[in-house]
Amino acid sequence: MTALEDLRALLAGPVEEVAPRLLGCRVEHAGVTVRLTEVEAYGAGGDPGSHAHRGHTRRNGTMFGPPGRLYCYLSYGVHVCANVVTGPDGSASAVLLRAGEVVAGEGTATERRRGARHRDLARGPARLCQALGLGLDHDGADLVGCAGPRLRVGPAPSAVRSGPRVGLTAAPDRPWRFWEDGAPTVSPYRRSPRAAAPDSRPSGGGC
């Protein structure tokens, strides 16, 4: 099987199964390569935390398209973040590229990130895009194609952990964040201050 077929097969399943398998994969663009260490899964209708939850809009159109495309959006008016679209066409699911380690092009990445330390170059979704030189103009780019940003399969990490997604007000407890255990480039977890209180009820005897 070719690497390209590997990648298409990798992106085809349910988003919460695809997301952890993207850990260890590489994203390359404009002279910089990042090895993914932290991602988050976002579904569609059944996921209140997803941009696609309330249907098709101008911003989230790419999510409703074919898998293997890059969905870029503007966060807090200033920061660009990027996702990989997954699943069958129209399923509107995607995996947020939350953090990674710069493994090539460190000089270029450091310039784009205004002298940040190695660990912080791509530690956070907007930082990762900045290090890679990704902007809104890359929304819809085909990651499986020959030009522009590319995604390549890489060795899976030895241990993966999961927990709630960062910063959400809706579905703040769904454990759809996945990261490489022990990786220093994983971003710190922060719960949205506006999210409902954590569901701390022991649901049947946990200690």
Place this chain on the structure above:
DNA sequence: CGACGGATGGGCT
């Protein structure tokens, strides 16, 4: 290292 608050402007009700 963890916690907190302000900046910021497009997207959507």
Place this chain on the structure above:
DNA sequence: GCCCATCCGTCGG
């Protein structure tokens, strides 16, 4: 208007 899938500086331990 209100809402944010964030970042960065600045606290305190």
